[in-house]
Amino acid sequence: MFYDTASNRHGLAHDPFKAIVVPRPIGWIGTKGRDGSLNLSPYSFFNAIGDNPKLVMFSSSGPKHSARNAEETGVFTCNFVGRELVEAMNMSSIAVPYGENEFEIAGLTPVFGELVDAPYVGEAAAALECRVTEVVRPRTVDGGVADSIMVIGQVMGIHIDERIIRDGMLDMSLARPVARMGYLDYAEASDTFPLRRPKAP
Known part of the structure; x- marks a missing residue:
């Protein structure tokens, strides 16, 4: 099948993108508001975008807290x-008014x-402390502004729980990272395998 995203006529029960x-x-x-309120929310539009310096981004669909x-x-x-x-x-993904504390709602420290x-989750196996370098309002092909707000941050400090370290590396079988899939689905990404890059002759 093929469909153009302008019409989005894919014929499926849910958008497959x-x-x-x-x-x-x-x-x-994790963030803190100017009023001192604490906020914690998950974003599946998130990733590392560089390691020299260490940069990450998250993207909010619309102006979220x-x-x-x-x-x-x-x-x-x-x-x-x-x-x-x-x-x-x-x-912590619950939609509550600005100022409500999702740490408290989720029973987290x-x-x-x-x-x-800014606050991080005390129970998390790792956490990154970040300073904002850019806030980007992405453009569309017709020159408009997308409904997304991308926040880029430079990682200034890293916390790691030593229980997930084995042989000098983070052990994913101990960390058991969770990833976002499509629809309502999530996956545990602890079934890992090594793969070395090929070298040119």
């Missing part, structure tokens, strides 16, 4: 979602960063 671009890591974003706080304060955290925290992560004034 987000089921094709998978698995997507979950950016579990995390993007607002990150843009206003210039900082955020990104928290690792392991299988043992997936229910809490899902609970907010811990403030060493280098940034």
Whole structure:
């Protein structure tokens, strides 16, 4: 099958786009508002975009609380979602008014960063402390502005729970990372295998 995205006439029960671009890591974003309120929300439009310096991005469909706080304060955290925290992560996705504390709603411990004034999840196996470098309103091919707000942050500090370290590396069988699939689906990405790049002759 083929369909153009302008009409989006795919004939399926649900739009397949987000089921094709998978698995997507979950950016579990912690922020603090100017009013001192704490916010925690998961974003499936998230990824690392560079390692020198270390840069990550999350994209909000519309002006949601995390993007607002990150843009206003210039900082955020990104928290690792392991299988043992997936229910809490899902609970933190609840749509509540600005200022409501999703850490509290999800029964999680907010811990403030060493280098940034934003909370991270105390129970998470890893967390990134980030400073905002750019907030991007992506453009469309016809010159319009997309409904997305992309926040790019430079990673200033990294927390790692030593229980997931084995032989000097993060062990995914211990960390049990969760990824976003299409529709209502998630996946645990702990069944890993090594693959070396080929070398040109």
